[in-house]
Amino acid sequence: xxxxxxxxxxxxxxxxxxxxxxxxxxxxxxxxxxxxxxxxxxxxxxxxxxxxxxxxxxxxxxxxxxxxxxxxxxxxxxxxxxxxxxxxxxxxxxxxxxxxxxxxxxxxxxxxxxxxxxxxxxxxxxxxxxxxxxxxxxxxxxxxxxxxxxxxxxxxxxxxxxxxxxxxxxxxxxxxxxxxxxxxxxxxxxxxxxxxxxxxxxxxxxxxxxxxxxxxxxxx
Amino acid sequence: xxxxxxxxxxxxxxxxxxxxxxxxxxxxxxxxxxxxxxxxxxxxxxxxxxxxxxxxxxxxxxxxxxxxxxxxxxxxxxxxxxxxxxxxxxxxxxxxxxxxxxxxxxxxxxxxxxxxxxxxxxxxxxxxxxxxxxxxxxxxxxxxxxxxxxxxxxxxxxxxxxxxxxxxxxxxxxxxxxxxxxxxxxxxxxxxxxxxxxxxxxxxxxxxxxxxxxxxxxxxxxxxxxxxxxxxxxxxxxxxxxxxxxxxxxxxxxxxxxxxxxxxxxxxxxxxxxxxxxxxxxxxxxxxxxxxxxxxxxxxxxxxxxxxxxxxxxxxxxxxxxxxxxxxxxxxxxxxxxxxxxxxxxxxxxxxxxxx
Numbered sequence: 001x002x003x004x005x006x007x008x009x010x011x012x013x014x015x016x017x018x019x020x021x022x023x024x025x026x027x028x029x030x031x032x033x034x035x036x037x038x039x040x041x042x043x044x045x046x047x048x049x050x051x052x053x054x055x056x057x058x059x060x061x062x063x064x065x066x067x068x069x070x071x072x073x074x075x076x077x078x079x080x081x082x083x084x085x086x087x088x089x090x091x092x093x094x095x096x097x098x099x100x101x102x103x104x105x106x107x108x109x110x111x112x113x114x115x116x117x118x119x120x121x122x123x124x125x126x127x128x129x130x131x132x133x134x135x136x137x138x139x140x141x142x143x144x145x146x147x148x149x150x151x152x153x154x155x156x157x158x159x160x161x162x163x164x165x166x167x168x169x170x171x172x173x174x175x176x177x178x179x180x181x182x183x184x185x186x187x188x189x190x191x192x193x194x195x196x197x198x199x200x201x202x203x204x205x206x207x208x209x210x211x212x213x214x215x216x217x218x219x220x
Numbered sequence: 221x222x223x224x225x226x227x228x229x230x231x232x233x234x235x236x237x238x239x240x241x242x243x244x245x246x247x248x249x250x251x252x253x254x255x256x257x258x259x260x261x262x263x264x265x266x267x268x269x270x271x272x273x274x275x276x277x278x279x280x281x282x283x284x285x286x287x288x289x290x291x292x293x294x295x296x297x298x299x300x301x302x303x304x305x306x307x308x309x310x311x312x313x314x315x316x317x318x319x320x321x322x323x324x325x326x327x328x329x330x331x332x333x334x335x336x337x338x339x340x341x342x343x344x345x346x347x348x349x350x351x352x353x354x355x356x357x358x359x360x361x362x363x364x365x366x367x368x369x370x371x372x373x374x375x376x377x378x379x380x381x382x383x384x385x386x387x388x389x390x391x392x393x394x395x396x397x398x399x400x401x402x403x404x405x406x407x408x409x410x411x412x413x414x415x416x417x418x419x420x421x422x423x424x425x426x427x428x429x430x431x432x433x434x435x436x437x438x439x440x441x442x443x444x445x446x447x448x449x450x451x452x453x454x455x456x457x458x459x460x461x462x463x464x465x466x467x468x469x470x471x472x473x474x475x476x477x478x479x480x481x482x483x484x485x486x487x488x489x490x491x492x493x494x495x496x497x498x499x500x501x502x503x504x505x506x507x508x509x510x511x512x513x514x515x516x517x518x519x520x521x522x523x524x525x526x527x528x529x530x531x532x533x534x535x536x537x538x539x540x541x542x543x544x545x546x547x548x549x550x551x552x553x554x555x556x557x558x559x560x561x562x563x564x565x566x567x568x569x570x571x572x573x574x575x576x
Contacts, residue, residue, distance in 0.1 A: 014378075016386030023393045060378075087381055087424065089446065108385045109420035112392035112413050173465045173504050174564065184506050191465035203463035203502075204441035210466075 005032035006123065009052035011043040011069065012036075012085065013062045017108075021056070021115065028116060040064025044072055047080065054119055056083045058108075059097060067100050074101030081122040085111055090133050099212055104128030153213060155197050163190040167207060168214030228274055236274045240283055243267035248290035256300035261291055261315050268319055269326060277327035284319035288312050359541055362534070366476065373431025376423050384420045388413050432479050438468060440475040444482060444500055451498070455490050459498040467502045467509060477538040478511045478560060484531050485513035485558040493517025493556055512559040519550035535560075 008025055010018050010033060022033040035050045037043035041064050047055055055073065059066030070082050083104035084097040094105040103122040106114050110130065121128035129137070156164060159180070166176045177187045191206060200206045228236065244267040251260035264287035272280030292312050302308050395409035428450075432443045441463055448461040469475035482500050489495040495517030503510045532548055539546035539560040547559040 014382035014386065017382055017389065020386050020389035020393060024389050024396075027393060027396045087377060087385075091446075091449075108381065109388070109417045109424070111385060112388035112417070167466060172468050174506065177506075184504065188465045202441075202445065202461070203466045204438055204445055207438055207441070207466040207468075 003030070005030055006054070006119075007032055007034035007050065007052040008119065009034055009043075009047050009050060009055045009080075010036040011038075011040070011047075011055065011061070011066070012058040013038045014058075017058075021111070024112070024115065025119075031116075031119065038062070040066065040069040043069055044076075047073065047077065051077075052080060054081045054083060054122060056085055056115070056119075057102070058085045058087075059093065060086065060088065067097065070097065070100045070102055083115075083118050083122055083128065085115075090130060091136065094129060094133050095137075096208070098127070098129070105133070106130075152198050156194060160190050160194050160197070163187060164194055164210050165214060167191075168210035168212075170211075228270075231274075233275060236270065237279065240267045240271040240275070240279070241286075243270065244283060244287055244290055247287075248294050251291060252294040252298050256295040256298045260294075264288075264291060265319070265322060268322060272323050272326040273330055277323055280323040280327065281320060284316060284323055287319060288316045291315065358537060362537065362541065369430040370476075373427045373429075376427035377431065380423050381420050381427065384416055384423065388416045388420070391416060432476075432483075438466065439472070440469050440478060441467060441502065443475075443479050444502065447479070447483065447486070448500055451486055451490075457490060457496055457498060459486060459500070461500045461502075463502040465504060467504050474542045474562070477542050481535050481538055481558070481560055482511060482513055484535050485556075486515075488531055488558075489513070489515035489517050489556060493519065495555065506564065508561050508563050510559055510561045512557065514551070514555060514557050516555040519554060519556050520548060522550055 008031055010021055012018050012021070015038075018036045018038075022036070025031045025033050034052050035046050037046050039061050043055075043057075043064075057066050057069060059070075061069075066084070066086075070084070073080055073082060081104075082102045083106065084094075084102045085106055085108055086093055086097070087108045090105055090107050097105050104118045104127065106118055106128070107130070114130075118128040153161070153164070159182075162180060163176055166179060167173075171179065173184060173187050173191070177184045180187070191203065194200070195202075195206050198206070198209060200209055231239075244264060247260060247263045247267065251263075254260065268280055268283050268287060271283040292308060295308070300308075391409055391413040395406050395413060398406035398409055428446075432447065441461075444461045444463075448459045451457065451459040469478070486498055486500065489498050493515055495515035498513065498515045501510075501512045501514075503512070535548070535558065536546040542560075542562065544560040544562045547557065547561070549557055551557050
């Protein structure tokens with residue numbers, strides 16, 4: 001008898017993509033598309049019901065956010081390996097998606113050639129990303145820009161940490177200055193030190209890092 | 221002189237009437253003191269003119285009659301002798317006629333003057349309306365083009381690109397089926413997939429140009445960062461984006477305009493300024509938030525040509541639409557500085573509990 005097939009669930013708001021992604025996956029004898037959905041709210045229910053091994057999720061959906069869906073899945077169904085399919089540039093969005101809990105990131109223009117490899121990768125328990133992106137991450141790691149377990153944040157002074165936390169909570173530089181009762185110049189100096197200590201290149205990265213840290217340390 | 225007339229124009233009627241009467245009395249007194257042999261009749265015109273111009277033709281006529289009376293009285297009082305009783309009457313009538321002609325002329329002139337002023341006011345009002353309307357249309361035009369670009373970009377990104385993705389997937393299925401049959405055509409199918417993938421790349425880049433700023437608050441920082449990277453890649457110039465502390469924009473329209481200003485400025489720096497180094501900055505201080513683009517190119521031509529480049533005009537316009545102050549100048553150190561300063565209130569929004 002045939003071994004039970006590996007089940008894959010698709011979340012994408014474009015029917016043509018879903019249809020041909022299904023056809024492509026079905027070329028593989030051991031893979032089966034067990035369901036599909038075009039929006040986040042419906043997807044969560046359907047995935048919970050069908051219990052797939054892998055979910056392929058487009059993060060920009062017409063209804064609901066793909067990133068939120070990934071976070072929910074990560075909590076509710078940690079056994080489902082998620083691969084993100086996105087039209088967006090991996091340099092800007094892959095880190096976000098992977099940190100939300102995805103195990104793979106594929107840019108849509110490369111899907112055809114890479115999706116099967118990605119599925120195999122995540123099924124084997126590995127993380128899948130393009131070679132370009134792995135190179136970027138490797139470089140960041142070597143430069144110490146990717147903190148191992150947030151240890152770099154511990155190097156911040158109390159005032160810097162407070163700035164970092166407030167930025168992570170969504171306050172703007174000006175509001176941070178008001179809340180901490182210091183001048184904007186001082187906030188900017190704190191930001192500069194934080195960037196230096198956390199080895200971040202720019203303010204956008206600083207903000208992303210602060211928001212991510214805040215999400216992981218909500219009590220702070 | 222004009223200032224003096226203007227100052228009189230603003231006085232009340234009572235003051236002016238008193239002034240006219242005083243002048244007549246004063247001239248009458250001088251006339252009497254200088255004796256009847258020296259004629260002072262022409263000086264009474266000062267009071268007459270004042271009366272017509274500032275009070276009206278009726279009062280002008282009254283002052284004329286009074287002037288003639290005062291003049292006649294003065295002459296009699298200073299002991300003038302006439303050969304017959306008709307002579308002073310004749311002289312008085314001639315003088316009165318002369319004064320009345322002046323009154324009539326001045327009254328007409330005054331009327332023309334007033335009509336002209338009314339006309340100028342009317343035209344100015346029409347022109348002001350016209351200018352406001354023009355500005356409104358310009359703004360609307362920019363909004364429409366922005367909206368259309370956004371829509372077009374979104375259609376490209378969400379429609380065409382997805383459709384092409386479907387096509388690459390279908391091509392891949394075909395390739396695998398052909399490969400399973402051991403047919404050499406599998407390589408062709410693979411080529412088709414690559415070509416369509418390149419097509420996705422092209423249309424994505426096109427979409428990015430039309431619809432650059434994502435709606436999240438940190439969208440502008442991300443967009444400018446990506447834009448600087450793309451400019452480096454495409455034009456082989458050192459284009460960098462700097463931002464010391466996070467600058468958030470909760471209004472996508474403001475962010476969109478700032479992005480377009482940066483895009484235009486960088487384009488100009490490369491195309492016209494032949495710049496090698498370009499620095500885009502977002503700065504925030506207590507009072508304002510500023511976008512600036514500095515380059516080391518040829519600098520703006522000085523003085524600016526009559527027909528200022530459309531680019532500069534549109535940048536200034538965009539800046540105005542989001543309530544910003546626009547600066548475009550040649551730097552003393554060479555190169556150009558383009559900047560848009562927004563007052564703090566333009567971006568202020570209460571903090572939300574959820575992170576951006």
